[in-house]
Amino acid sequence: MITTAFLNQYLENICRLARAQRASLFLTGFAENLLQHSADEPALAELADEAHAASTLAELTADLCENGSLMKPAASGCGLLVVVSIGADHGVATQVVTERRNFVPSRLGETETHLMIGLGYARPEDVPAFGDNGLVEPLSQADWILSIIVSSGGPLSMNWELSRILKHPVTGLAGRVELERVLPLIVHSAQESGQPVSLMFVNPDHFEQVNHRFGRPQGDLAVRELASLLRASLRESDLLFHYSGAIFAIVLPATDEEGARSAANKVRSAVADRLFIDGVLPLTVSIGVSGTENGSVSDTTELIRRTDSALNMAKLAGGARTVLWQENSPPHLPGPIDRGSAIFTADAIKDYRNMSLLWELMSGLATQREISVIARELTSRIAKAFRLELVALYSALHQEPDSLTEEPLLLSACRYMPEHDTILNEPVVRAEKPVAMVRQVRETGEQIVHREENRITEGVLPMVARDDLIGFIYLENGPEATLDNKDMDFLAALVAQVAMSLDRAELLNRWMKQQQEESKKLREEVRELRQAVKQIRLVYQSAAMETLMQRVQKIALSDATVLITGESGTGKEMLGHAIHDLSDRRQRPFVTVDCGAISPGLVEAELFGRVKGAFTGADTATDGYIQQAHGGTLFLDEIGELPIEVQTRLLRFVQEKTVTPVGSSSSVKVDVRIIAATNRDLLEEVKFGGFRSDLYYRLQVVTLESPPLRDRSEDILPLANFFVEKFSLSYQKPELHLAPETRDFLQTYHWPGNVRELQNTMLRAVLMSDGPEIRIADLDIESRAARPAAAQEEVKLPGVLAASMERRDLWRELTLALEAVLDECAQQTLPMGRWLTEALLITANEISDGVTRRGATVLGMAESTFRRQVAKSLRSRELEHGKRPEGWEAVESVSAEIVREQAKVRLPAQQNLVVRTRDILLAVVDELVGSQYARGAALMDVTTPTYKSWLERLESAGGR
Template identity: 40%
Template sequence: MNATIPQDGGTLHPSSPNTQKPFYDFHPLRFFLQAALTLTGAEAGSLWLRDPIRNPIHTSILQEGDPPFLPQFDNPQLLERWIAELGPKNEPRDHGVFKPNSNNAGMDLNESGLILKLLPEILRIQTSYLSQPRQRRHSDHKSAIASPEFWLGLRFANDLQCFKAFEALNSRSSSSNLWPSLPIAAQMAFENHKLATLMRDPVCQLPGRVEFHACLSSCLQKESARQGQLGLILINPDEFGVINQRYGQEQGDSTLRAIAAKILSGLRQSDLVFRYGGAIFAVILEASDAQRTQKVGEKLLNLLSGPYLEGKIQLSFSIGIHSFDGRTDNGETDINDFLQKADHALNVAKLSGGGRVVLWQPGEFDSIQSYDRLSGIFTADSERDYRNMLLLWDTISTISANEDMQGIASEFIERVAAVFQFSRAALFTHDDQEAPAVIAGVYGKDSHGKPNSAHSFPLSGKQKELLKITRQRKKIERIKWGKKNQSHVAYAFPLTARDVFLGWVYLEGVDDVLQLDSSDLVFLDALAKQVAIAIDRARLAADWKSEKQRESQQLKQEVEALRQALPQARLVYRSPQLQSVLETIKTVAPTDVTVLITGESGTGKEVMARTLHEHSLRQDNPFITVDCGAIAPTLLEAELFGHVKGAYTGADSASEGRIMQANGGTLFLDEIGELPLDVQAKLLRFVQEKEITPVGGGKTRNVDVRIVAATNRNLFQEVAKGRFRQDLYYRLQVVTVTVPPLRERPDDILPLARFFVEKFALQYGKAKLRLAPDTESLLLAHSWPGNVRELHNTLLRAVVMAQSEIIAPTDLQLVDDSKHTSPPAIPEKEVFIPSSIAAAETRQPAFDNLSKQNTHLSPAHEDPWEALRRALSDQLTAVLSSEHGAPVPLGRWLVEDLVIEADKQHRHIARRACKALGMAETTFRRHLEKVNRETSLGLVTRTTHWRKIQPCLESLVRTASLSDTPKIAENARRMLLHIIAEQVADNTQLGAKLMGVSVPTYRKSIKTLNAAHEI
């Protein structure tokens, strides 16, 4: 009987006699087939098991006799078609007995034959074996249960024997009827087959590692007892990982099946084949000496080497061999030692380039490591494997949890000593100039059964020599001493990483207690290698940290030297007004009094605060700036005072806060007028007591800081309006310094301008750039409402855009001052957006109401809402009349440009900008981040006609910041919705596109307006 390893979808092809052997020597179906031939008197037979549940359909074919009942099937599809048509095209006799038909799918079958279909009802198979999902209902369970088709083909020597067998199968006499016994025997064989299948490798259908260890141990004991010989062959394809990487795991599994089939075809029936692990196969040859085992290995090498996957890839193989001779080994052998030698031979073949057979020779492989890295961890001894896995896991956890060399060494040595019962254990480091230094060591046990730690670890002369030899040979060494019944043994394991010898693991104990074998030493050596890598990494990390600390200290010294050598930050001024301010600052700088700096935006209040700090006694300590207007009110308290871990959602770690960061230095509170009242109360306590309490904490902390505050508001008026605490105001204005605006100190304009031009010209590689006389005159004539910040940005833009060495007046792009001569009109109350689609006659009066609400406006200034309505109407008309492209999202453009304009006018202070638009801060930030991101990617586009909307938005945002009009963005969007709904009527698709929203959102917006009687 022969069978072929599955190659296509798990199907087993039939094979010609004497070409291949069964994939498992104890195949239970083989015994059933042989018994059926004996029972019926047939001279040949074929047994096939067809499982219709699997996808693809799985068919197993077994043959017995020469020639077999079925011919060779080169095409698995032909076999499947023949089986599927077996019943309809053959004449049924009785029960499940068929007479073969020679017209069966092209099959040339002998007429002296019978085909038996053993009833599926007898061979019920469990859903667990079919790997089907668990059924929840009885009806589901019933439909899921199916039987394989179990067929038996018998060929007889002549028609007479065939007739006798048929009569025996269909006899009414229970004593001579063979039919009941065959299905029952088939069922038993099939159940045994399932159990055997569970023990095999699912890919190659070969026995696995556990069976291999058990079989090898049994064979070694048998050959040792009779002084016989045994050969072991390990086979591994070179560069097999390329197949999985390039073609995928399915193709890799297919290749493994093909390799297994070739191995089986080149061996005797009595030879045993296993899948040892991964892509390594093992062959046990009983009654084979080293010479014959090597010849078999060379035969397999020639047989296996060649193309696979239909010629897609060419594989070579490495083969390692070791043999056992019971006549010379005195009947003593260790299975792990025997296996390791074959494994070493395989590794030699791999390291030498592959494509060769290597026979293990004594003394030639001492420096070669095991190719199978799990050979010392998994030994087929479940208790030992469990112990090794626990210790391996503990070692990994130790390495992961510790960053220092001491911690790794201590925990590792303690665990190893406890698990293996070593009386003494230590880890030594190596230094060429000094004796071995113990990092961690244990000896004996305390009263609680725990190992005693040893800070010093004395060694005898022999033990020191053991370490010396281990370092020289870089492999495991051992020594023994003491009496025979109480002998001691010591092992030394080398610690190496990156080809550098780091030290030793020293283990000592009573030999009878330890009872270590070769697999234990392999395992301990593997652990030592991992610990060596961890210690090397910890040592490198410590060296890196020390180097960084040294560099940091050196950098601090260099910065301090530069601070002493360089002059203080340059203040460019010429005006007596600013000179007076600086004299005041220099007077109060040496003291610790609180200073309040006032002035318009852009006058340089932060520069003055830094100047104050640089002239104070705290100049070597931190200067911390807190922009009170740029931090969300909900986060401001935690930002200032810090918070403990878990104080609020998202507080995953503690934070000391800005005030504590400024300890010993200066705390600059910019835009202090923006502080919420509740935070003002806590800040007052800090100003009075110089104590803070972190958010979520209960302990107060003393802080030594100097407070400098700045604002562009009139805090006295803010106090009168109830927006600023009076007690905090008087605490802050101990010394008030007012920085005059740039228009009040014209003597500083040109010095500052020339300084900025020189600075930016050097920065952008335009060293010869200078201001034209007309440009300087224009700078002097400008009122500079943005003060020094505006001058700074104007000249930065001019330097970057300059095309010549002279900055002309046109390069400045100054805004006409006449636009700032009078303030824009301010609505007295909320502006409501009228809209009416329902009745055309009511539309115009709605906008008349808007005009009535703004009758206070000066004739020279048009109401911004009316201007926006007219501009949006013109914009929509232009879009609808355009013949180019699809409608543009006017609604999205409107909101985005309002956000951009508010952010620009309020100098990127989100709190003010969102307040002006009447928009939630989170919504505002989301819109702003989105448009900024799209701008950076070049995705923001606007039509030329849209530019007419921009002045309306500028005026609207400016007006909103000076009035109490709420929800500017929402009202503007509602106005556009009204205009769109009015012009496109019931075309919801077009309306949604114009608003830049989905159709459901657009319909919901229209419904909301209808409900509010606005349409």
């Protein structure tokens, strides 16, 4: 590599051969021109500076001879100018140029390289003589001068370009490759002459913070300024190199270690006295020094390692100091001082291998989060790249720090197969020796390297991330492997990078596991909320209901007693469900008590429970509704219907939250939230003595008024559309929608029955409609409103049900009849599901004259199922004869008509009639009991899980 000393020597030789006093050199044709003088002053005025030199060269190149050379006297008469056209094609040098970052391909062949030498003489007569033309045919002295310059110009230009390429782009200094080439030559020469050589590494402290604070361009400026300062602080014989990053290497020939220490302190003082980056940044430097004094070091690689170790010790000691390597110093302290020092060596083959391995691993592991994949990639790629007998990765991620006897966890093991140039995964490793070495590293935290006859045989490198020991990598040298110290340095640096990937993968796995747990919890909460919203089943968009629901959400968070008032059919029980489902009690029972439907003589026992023998017929002890609601919510519907004497006991419960069952002398503590509802004016009832004032004020801690539908007309159409969609799905009707005139009519109607009337009207319209639109006539509101009340009630009677034989009317009548029975027996738990199935089976059996095949065809059932269920139904009828409520007659009448209508078709039923009628009852029961699954299951006469599965199926079919 061309240095200032080399150029000076070249110019001195030219002066001596040409008998000149001074010489100057100007070399062009590259990205950076070279102008050098043999003395402090230029040899000629034409080469005073780069601008003059370029101008002179441009003039002379126009007159070049055919051989590309020119010699001309200087303007002063005391000098000679020699120009040589070297050309642009420099073989290997040109190939190197094409790989530079700033190289412009179009410059090849366009820019010619020229060398201009200026020779200065003391007197004009000392200048070599020329012919008459002054340019051509130089005489003998000038001839051989020109020959020397022409012959040396090509190598000089090639070396200059190579030198320029090898320079660090920021500092302009020679790099590490040049250091590792030059240092052995200097050490060898010094040893022959018996002189010492010292090496010094200089690194600014905390320089990474400079780049972070000021940015990379300002950081580069600081590095350039530091390089200039170091040049000025050194002797001419000292060599300055850019080693790596912000680390500089200084070779001090003929300097012992004490002299090097003195030079280092001089450098530190010069840096401390200087402000960098335009006078705003103070810096300190750490310096590591080692030398070849007394022949202690013959291997320059070891000299570099010792210097690097000394620099590490200086940094670890706090920086801003000089550390001289001593014999008792650790042979090498690994650290983050020079991450590139183990990657780039003077061996191009190793550099390519290291860079390829680093690139493959880092690009492959950048997004990888599977620890097993990371382990397999690391061991297999290292084994193949270094041809190792065995590479094993052990984990310490899930081990206790003090569990030194615990067996290390093997993550992956691979070995290189030279005969096949492939990798074999080792599921079982010869574990005794690797495990023993791993345990030793786990205790000390330091790497272990074993050698035999100066050859590395095996070693264990620790893997550290965030100051925690997370794993170990075991390396066993193979017969074809040539592991050396630099390879171990590289592997240590590589393992440090992979350790971060392993640590990141472990952290990511933990985070994802935590996220999955949180997501599971959130999904459960969302499911509960959806279930709550689903059970609330409130459809609204009016401001009145929005305000009401905001209050509901607020009071749901407390256990305050709530009194809900409003007209019949406005959804008071739905509001009660909403409060319960939005509260912390949503997983506990919601028990509804219709106070007006219980016999006055039984209401006390129904509410508070009874003990065995409390009264005639009390054969068993029974919990009352209050105890059944323990932990949940007790909804007292139509509380104004309670007898005064029961109100007294209820007041005591509201105050003390204890109940005393009928016939018992001991009380039971019950945790229940009370929500009461009424369509009466309780304050008026208090005035007339129909309701206790103290109970009234106890109940109305929070009062909610459910507005009538006529006062929230914005909700009419959303509710109507909701009911149309629901009933269309329930009864397998094609998609229906409201006609424009129907929408207008619904909004102008006064709805005396509120939401309940709207719901029944939409059910009737869905059943009666013939086309895709629901017309006003399908609503049948005007004709029903014109009938007297008594006539309207006749819809529950069998005679009225028999008036229409059309299938759609029968399904509608069945629904209404079932609702009537449930209203009639609201406080009883009747096995209506079994009763309805029995009615269908027995009717089908009767009209089929006992022929199983015909009866099964009518109901759409399998013959064996029909036969078995008919026999079971007949036995059940005999046992329960006379125990069914009077309203059940209407249900049996309608169900019988449905079976007879199907029998007239004389075709197999397209759907199992038992399942279809059961679904109608299921929908009616669901509307009544809501989340009281146990009660719903009892009404359907099935287990609770079966009841829930039926509801899920009904919902998936769109019938819920």
